[in-house]
Amino acid sequence: MVGFRSKASMEFRLGPRRRSSRLLDIADRPDLISTLPDDLLLLVLARLPCASAAARTGVLSRRWRGLWARLRRIVFSEIPFHSLEPVLARISPPPPAVSLLEIRLPKPRERVRKEHRADTARLSSLLCAAARIDPEELFLVIPSRFVGGSLRLVLPCFHRATSIRLEICSNSHCVPAGVEFPALETLSLSNCKADLDAFLSRCPRLRTLQHANVRLHKAVLRVNSPLLQELVVDGAGTWMNHVNIVAPVLTQLTMSLHFYHEGGISVLAPMVEKVSYSSSLDIEFGLWTLRKLSLQKAERQGHLPSLHIHACIRSTSFHGVENITEIEKHMIAEFIVLELHLDPKGHVFGALAFHLLGMNQVCSTLQRLNVILKGSTMKKECPLGCPCEPLNWRSQTISLNALEEVEINGFDGDDHEIDFLRLIFKCAPMLKTVTVKLSHEVSSRNDECTGIYDIFRAYSSVQCYVYLNSGFIHGSQTCPST
DSSP states (O other), X not given: OTTOOOXXXXXXXXXXXXXXXXXXXXXXXXXXXXXXOHHHHHHHHTTSXXXXXXXXXXGXXXXXXXXXXXXXEEEESSSOHHHHHXXXXXXXXXXXXXXXXXXXXXXXXXXXXXXGSBOHHHHHHHHXXXXXXXXXXXXXXXXXXXXXXXXXXXXXXXXXXXXXXXEEEEEEEXXXXXXOOTTOOEEEEEEEEEOHHHHHHTOTTOOEEEEEXXXXXXXXXXXXXXXXXXXXXXXXXXXXXXXXXXXXXXXXXXXXXXXXXXXXXXXXXXXXXXXXXXXXXXXXXXXXXEEEEEEEEOOSTTOOOEEEEEEEEOOSSXXXXXXXGGGXXXXXXXXXXXXXEEEOTTSOOHHHHHHHHTSHHHHTTOOEEEEEEOOOTTOOOOOTTOTTSOTTGGGOOOOOTTOOEEEEEEEOOOHHHHXXXXXXXXXXXXXXXXXXXXXXXXXXXXXXXXXXXXXXXXXXXXXXXXXXXXXXXXXXXXXXXX
C-alpha cells in the first residue's frame, strides 16, 4: 500500500493548482472598468457617501487614484478636523467647478484633544482653503466638542457661492470679510452671533436669510434689505430687546422670539404673504399676564389668517393696569381669526377679552372668535372689588361689524360668562353662528344653561348650538321653553 494515492487525494492536491490557473486567466484579461471614460467613473464615485470612501477606491487601480478630487459634489463626513485642510489642498481649483462642498464633522464619542480642536485660527484657515475651491454651495457643520472657547470667524469671499450654510455649535461670532458675495442668494447661520447688517450690505443678490438659535449683540435684531424675499429667525434661546425689520419685497416671514418686559417689534413688509410668528411675552393687565402670542398667515386652502393669544391669572395681588395695546406691535400681519386661550382660575375674563377685541387691528377685520377656557380645580368666587372685574366692562360698546362666527369652549354658565356672551351678541350685528361647548362640570339640566337659552331666543336670526361632553344637545330650532 506504500505509495498509493487515492483519487480524492489527487483531486485535493490539484485543486489549488487549477484555481491558480483560473486567476491567471482573469489577470490576463483586460480591466474593463478602468477602461471606462472618466465621466462614467466619476458617476460611480459620486454614489459613495463620503469623499474619503471615493479616495480609497484608488487601491483598486492606479487609474482611480486621485479621481475623487474631480467630483463636482464633495462631501466630507468621516475626515478628522486636523486632516481637512491638507485634503482640501489636493482638490484643484475649477475647472471643473465644484457645485457642493459639504464638511460635516461627526460628534466625537470621546473628548477631543486640544491639538485637534477648532480654534479661530484653524477654522479661519479651513474657510480660506474652502474659498480657494470656490464651490457654488458651502455647508459646514462643527460640533461643539471640536471647539475650544469662543470663536471669531471672518468669512472669506466665495465668488461663485449661491448658498452658504454654517452651523458652529459654539459661542462664536461670524462676520463677513470686507468684500462682497456677488452671487450669494441664500445665507443660513446657526448657533452663532452675526452682524446681519454687514452681511446684507455685502450680499447684493441675497433673497433668503435664515438665522437659527440667534445670539445677538444687546439682543437687538435689525434687518434692512430692499431685495430680501424670505426671512427665518429662530431666537427661542435669546430674550430680545428690540426687532426692526424693513423689507419691502419680503413675501415669507418665520420668527420665533422671546421678548423682555419692555421689548418691542417693528415690521415693515407690505408684500408679505406667508407669516409664521411666535413670541413669548410678559405683558400685564391687572391680574392677567399675557404669556404668548402667535400669528399664522398662509395661502394654503382651509388655513385662515389667525392670531392666538395665551393669557393666565398670575397671582392674587394687584399690579395695576399696564398699556395692553403694546401687544398690537406683535400683530405684524392681517388676520381674520382670533383665538384666546385663557386660564382664569375662577376670575372674570370679560374685561380682558373686550380690551383685546376693542383694538383697532382686531375689531375692524375680525370674522371668527374662538375662546378656550381652561378649567380649574381651585375655582372660587372673586372677592368684592377684585381687580379682574372693572365695574364698566359690561357696558362697553365696540363695533365688531365683521364678526360672523363665535365659539366658546369650557363654558360654565356663570353670570359673568353669560354677560360676556350677551355683549358679543350686542356688538356683532353680522353674527351668523354661535357655538357654546359646556365644561365638564355643567349639565344640560342645570340652571347654568337657562341664561344661554334666554340669549339665544333673543337673537333668533343667529344659528346657535350647545354641546356637552357627550355631544350635541341644543340647536337654535330646538331651544327648550321655560
